[in-house]
Amino acid sequence: xxxxxxxxxxIRDLRVEHRFSQDRxxxxxYVSRQAVSRWEMGQTLPSVDNLIELSKIFHLSFEEIxxxxxxxxxxxxxxxxxHDRMFVVKKILDGSLKVNLPDVFYQFSxxxxxxxxxxxxxxxxxxxxxxxxxxxxxxxxxxxxKKDDEK
Amino acid sequence: MKxxxxxxxxxxxxxxxxxxxxxxxxxxxxxxxxxxxxRVAPFLEEERANALFLAEIEKGGSFxxxxxxxxxxxxxxxxxxxxxxxxxxxxxxxxxxxDDGMIxxxxxxxxxxxxxxxxxLSILPFVKEDKVEEQFLTRLQNGQEITPFLPFVSxxxxxxxxxEYCGGKSEIExxxxxxxxxxxxxxxxxxxxxxxxxxxxxxx
Numbered sequence: 001x002x003x004x005x006x007x008x009x010x011i012r013d014l015r016v017e018h019r020f021s022q023d024r025x026x027x028x029x030y031v032s033r034q035a036v037s038r039w040e041m042g043q044t045l046p047s048v049d050n051l052i053e054l055s056k057i058f059h060l061s062f063e064e065i066x067x068x069x070x071x072x073x074x075x076x077x078x079x080x081x082x083h084d085r086m087f088v089v090k091k092i093l094d095g096s097l098k099v100n101l102p103d104v105f106y107q108f109s110x111x112x113x114x115x116x117x118x119x120x121x122x123x124x125x126x127x128x129x130x131x132x133x134x135x136x137x138x139x140x141x142x143x144x145x146k147k148d149d150e151k
Numbered sequence: 152m153k154x155x156x157x158x159x160x161x162x163x164x165x166x167x168x169x170x171x172x173x174x175x176x177x178x179x180x181x182x183x184x185x186x187x188x189x190r191v192a193p194f195l196e197e198e199r200a201n202a203l204f205l206a207e208i209e210k211g212g213s214f215x216x217x218x219x220x221x222x223x224x225x226x227x228x229x230x231x232x233x234x235x236x237x238x239x240x241x242x243x244x245x246x247x248x249x250d251d252g253m254i255x256x257x258x259x260x261x262x263x264x265x266x267x268x269x270x271x272l273s274i275l276p277f278v279k280e281d282k283v284e285e286q287f288l289t290r291l292q293n294g295q296e297i298t299p300f301l302p303f304v305s306x307x308x309x310x311x312x313x314x315e316y317c318g319g320k321s322e323i324e325x326x327x328x329x330x331x332x333x334x335x336x337x338x339x340x341x342x343x344x345x346x347x348x349x350x351x352x353x354x355x
Contacts, residue, residue, distance in 0.1 A: 002330050002337070047326040048344045062341045068334055086276065086302040087331065114247040115276045138193055142219035143247065 001091055005082020006067040008042035014058040014065070015040075029053050042082050074099070079107050086112075093119045102131035117143050156184040160194055168194060172203065181213050189216025197222050208240060215244045226253055234260065243273045254278055262286050271299050284308050297324065301331045310336050317343040 091097035119125035174183040200220040207214035260266035287300040313336040
């Protein structure tokens with residue numbers, strides 16, 4: 001799972017270290033300065049070709065620019081920082097990202113909460129339901145309860 | 152001593168609950184002494200919750216909070232009415248309560264462009280992975296927009312595409328996809344792309 005924010009910081013640090021302006025990088029890669037800015041802010045990632053070019057400019061492997069050698073650390077107080085929100089939700093639900101759901105559930109939007117609850121309801125995601133229960137709105141509790149009622 | 156209406160809810164009789172519902176409905180804020188319809192709903196019989204929900208939907212009131220308390224048998228008629236254009240409501244908050252069949256029907260219509268009042272991003276989280284991938288691959292083949300689908304496509308599906316790309320199928324929009332792929336697929340793609348650019352540079 002790529003950490004957009006870490007990659008953006010890496011590109012910015014490398015650019016500054018090599019004393020290039022965003023405009024200069026943009027010129028070298030035939031992209032707009034705004035595109036470079038978006039990479040550095042962790043909003044988007046460079047294309048495959050541009051990343052290969054960046055690795056040549058900075059004399060670094062693509063793995064290093066993509067921070068692939070680093071363990072992705074999620075800030076439990078801001079789980080979604082630097083990531084596509086839905087991608088994070090999906091990773092949590094498929095088990096590849098381990099979180100203590102009841103502790104971080106407040107960070108999820110209403111729609112994301114429902115998606116997670118649906119997965120719990122369907123039995124595709126497991127968490128400590130008792131601890132989660134007290135953090136749910138009555139309508140969210142009902143969503144989980146419905147499944148129990150059916151059983 | 153101030154008595155909280157909310158705390159009294161479990162002890163109210165049906166008649167008292169009905170009086171409370173009336174007061175909530177008559178209020179401009181949708182609340183009476185801090186109690187909304189959503190807070191009353193857990194204490195209603197399902198049939199009453201159904202009737203209240205339908206009445207609120209008809210008048211464009213606060214039906215969303217009632218949705219978890221209504222019976223599943225209500226949804227097909229609501230979806231049918233919505234698809235016929237006879238229900239002008241925001242369907243998104245109701246999607247979590249619908250079954251897969253209804254979600255599939257809505258999703259198919261959104262993808263066909265037959266249903267424009269519901270956007271793809273809102274319904275995608277509720278669509279089963281196989282349906283998402285089916286539509287994703289069709290769109291990919293037709294050169295249509297695939298970005299909203301990417302967070303919902305499985306790694307095995309993306310892996311197959313990574314393999315196709317590395318097998319020379321250059322029309323695959325790999326730039327959009329690689330951020331959602333596994334690290335091993337990302338390595339494979341970049342190693343392939345670097346190999347592809349090397350001979351050209353040597354020739355030059």
